Amino acid sequence: MPQELSPTRKRIVDAATKLFYAEGIGRVSVDAVAEKAGLTKRTLYYHFKSKDDLIAAYLDGRDQPNLKQMAGWFDAAEGGPDRKVEAIFTNLARVARHPKWKGCGFLRTAAELAAMPGHPAMKVGSRHKANFEKWLAGEMSGRSILEPQTLAREIVLLMDGAFSIMLIHRNPDYIEAAGHAAAMLVRARSQDSA
Amino acid sequence: MPQELSPTRKRIVDAATKLFYAEGIGRVSVDAVAEKAGLTKRTLYYHFKSKDDLIAAYLDGRDQPNLKQMAGWFDAAEGGPDRKVEAIFTNLARVARHPKWKGCGFLRTAAELAAMPGHPAMKVGSRHKANFEKWLAGEMSGRSILEPQTLAREIVLLMDGAFSIMLIHRNPDYIEAAGHAAAMLVRARSQDSA
DNA sequence: GCTTGTATATTCACTAGTCGGTATATATTG
DNA sequence: CAATATATACCGACTAGTGAATATACAAGC
Numbered sequence: 001m002p003q004e005l006s007p008t009r010k011r012i013v014d015a016a017t018k019l020f021y022a023e024g025i026g027r028v029s030v031d032a033v034a035e036k037a038g039l040t041k042r043t044l045y046y047h048f049k050s051k052d053d054l055i056a057a058y059l060d061g062r063d064q065p066n067l068k069q070m071a072g073w074f075d076a077a078e079g080g081p082d083r084k085v086e087a088i089f090t091n092l093a094r095v096a097r098h099p100k101w102k103g104c105g106f107l108r109t110a111a112e113l114a115a116m117p118g119h120p121a122m123k124v125g126s127r128h129k130a131n132f133e134k135w136l137a138g139e140m141s142g143r144s145i146l147e148p149q150t151l152a153r154e155i156v157l158l159m160d161g162a163f164s165i166m167l168i169h170r171n172p173d174y175i176e177a178a179g180h181a182a183a184m185l186v187r188a189r190s191q192d193s194a
Numbered sequence: 195m196p197q198e199l200s201p202t203r204k205r206i207v208d209a210a211t212k213l214f215y216a217e218g219i220g221r222v223s224v225d226a227v228a229e230k231a232g233l234t235k236r237t238l239y240y241h242f243k244s245k246d247d248l249i250a251a252y253l254d255g256r257d258q259p260n261l262k263q264m265a266g267w268f269d270a271a272e273g274g275p276d277r278k279v280e281a282i283f284t285n286l287a288r289v290a291r292h293p294k295w296k297g298c299g300f301l302r303t304a305a306e307l308a309a310m311p312g313h314p315a316m317k318v319g320s321r322h323k324a325n326f327e328k329w330l331a332g333e334m335s336g337r338s339i340l341e342p343q344t345l346a347r348e349i350v351l352l353m354d355g356a357f358s359i360m361l362i363h364r365n366p367d368y369i370e371a372a373g374h375a376a377a378m379l380v381r382a383r384s385q386d387s388a
Numbered sequence: 389g390c391t392t393g394t395a396t397a398t399t400c401a402c403t404a405g406t407c408g409g410t411a412t413a414t415a416t417t418g
Numbered sequence: 419c420a421a422t423a424t425a426t427a428c429c430g431a432c433t434a435g436t437g438a439a440t441a442t443a444c445a446a447g448c
Contacts, residue, residue, distance in 0.1 A: 008397080023309050026220040030434060042436080043398050051434065102308040110362040111305035114296040115217050117364055125362050154352075154375040157368065161355025168304040168319050170311055174351065181348040181379065188382070202423080224408060236410080237424055245408065 009047045012037045016058045021105050025055050025121075026112050055109065056120035062105055063128045067135060074139065081143045082186040085155060089162065089179025093172040104163040132156065146189045155182045203241045205231045210252045215299050219249050219315075220306050249303065250314035256299055257322045261329060268333065275337045276380040279349060283356065283373025287366040298357040326350065340383045349376045 005013070015036035019028040030051050034041040048054045070088055077087030095101055102108070106125040113119045133156045140148035162178035209230035213222040224245050228235040242248045264282055271281030289295055296302070300319040307313045327350045334342035356372035 006397095024220070024306055026218070026306065027309070029432075031432085040399055041434090042400080045435065046397065103305065106362065107358050108305040108308060110358070111297065111302040112218055112220065114302060114361050115221070122362065129359065129362055150371070153368070153371050157352050157355035157359060157372045157375065158348075159355065160358045161351035161353065164301050164304070164354045164358045165323065165351060167308055168300065168316065168323055174347065177344065177347050178351045181351065184379075184382070185375065188378070223406070225406085234425055235408090236426080239409070240423065 006047070008039070008043070011039070012044055012047055012054070013057050013061050016054055017061060020055065020058050020109075021102060022100070024112060025058075025109055030054070052120055056124050059106060059109060059121050059124040059128065063124070063131065066106075066128065067132060070132065071135065080186075081140060081145060081190065082183040084139075085186050086179045086183040089159070089175055089182060092159070092162070093175035093179070096166055096172050096175055103167040104160065107160060107163055108167075129156070129160075140186075144191045145186065146191060151185060151189050154185050158182050158185075200241070202233070202237070205233070206238055206241055206248070207251050207255050210248055211255060214249065214252050214303075215296060216294070218306060219252075219303055224248070246314055250318050253300060253303060253315050253318040253322065257318070257325065260300075260322065261326060264326065265329065274380075275334060275339060275384065276377040278333075279380050280373045280377040283353070283369055283376060286353070286356070287369035287373070290360055290366050290369055297361040298354065301354060301357055302361075323350070323354075334380075338385045339380065340385060345379060345383050348379050352376050352379075 012033065016028075016033045019033055019036055030044060031041055033054070034044045037044070044054070048057065073088045073091040074084045077084040106128055109121055110125050113122055116122070133152050136155060137148045137152035140151050145151060158178040158181055162175040165174045166172065206227065209232075210222075210227045213227055213230055224238060225235055227248065228238045231238070238248075242251065267282045267285040268278045271278040300322055303315055304319050307316055310316070327346050330349055331342045331346035334345050339345060352372040352375055356369040359368045360366065
């Protein structure tokens with residue numbers, strides 16, 4: 001599904017990514033994206049048939065890097081699966097302290113497009129979140145954990161809750177609290193603990 | 195903090211509430227709110243000094259009704275605190291099935307205003323979420339539960355995660371899953387269960 | 389090695405409409 | 419008269435998207 005990226009197309013998506021994430025898709029004009037990419041709006045419309053398509057391309061471009069980031073934190077952490085899961089949250093809390101952090105681009109886009117459930121970007125976002133949940137369930141099921149799918153879904157709920165609440169309170173403690181709760185749920189389903 | 199509501203002011207806020215929740219604050223023009231309220235834009239600007247203020251008034255008007263809704267579901271449920279907490283989620287899953295349901299207005303507004311942390315509506319939203327967490331902690335601490343504040347925060351995380359994920363997948367199962375996880379966390383901290 | 393043809397890629401200038409906000413005038417009411 | 423509340427009409431800036439011309443690259447024909 002990820003389109004082939006001509007150099008120009010990549011420049012446009014890169015510019016859109018910076019602006020859409022920083023300001024929100026609704027507050028960024030196509031003109032602004034074109035200017036940031038260093039080309040005219042007409043050229044942008046040669047490569048994308050509409051702003052909606054550009055939004056979808058923006059999210060599509062974040063799918064794999066995002067998953068790799070999470071998997072990297074998970075893999076790098078020492079200890080059992082509870083510690084590895086908690087490490088994801090700890091790292092999220094760290095990056096969330098940066099002033100440029102503005103939450104999860106997928107969730108914020110979904111919030112802006114809530115009235116348009118069939119929007120192409122919504123499908124991309126839904127697939128991304130499903131991919132993450134699936135990856136997490138796979139990691140859990142490889143580590144002697146009961147009900148790995150249920151657990152993965154609960155961890156996803158805590159993580160997306162942390163993203164959302166952090167946006168409203170701007171307090172990383174919520175991400176840490178989510179991490180502790182997630183680790184607790186992992187331990188509750190670890191067969192070794194019985 | 196809730197402003198006195200003249201009849202005209204109330205009509206404006208009612209119209210804004212319907213439109214902002216249905217479409218998102220960024221996609222609704224002040225003209226549209228005025229038309230829905232049955233008056234001119236100039237009159238609207240007589241009662242509100244800016245659109246930003248109107249957005250804040252919209253959220254402020256949802257604070258108490260929202261809390262009462264949650265408390266009503268909690269109080270009406272039979273059984274222990276785990277069942278009462280889970281009842282909130284069950285009721286949320288029910289209303290979320292309605293096609294007009296578009297998630298949590300506070301979270302969606304926060305997502306749209308992520309680049310403006312000092313926006314007046316952000317403060318209203320933050321206070322609302324804090325009120326809910328505080329109420330929940332109070333209910334928990336009155337029922338022989340360990341670490342009621344921590345538990346309340348975890349439940350809030352699961353609930354806001356459910357709101358967000360539901361918007362992206364449009365699948366109420368996530369809300370039910372969050373409810374089960376919340377009930378499990380309540381039981382894990384119930385002193386009676388020891 | 390030229391020239392011509394063709395597809396790709398880009399630009400300028402523009403449309404028709406919307407945005408938040410306001411200047412000014414006028415009712416209504418005590 | 420004075421305060422409150424409403425309406426008409428408008429502003430400059432910005433919006434997504436497009437028409438028409440043009441530049442660039444590269445291949446085929448001679």
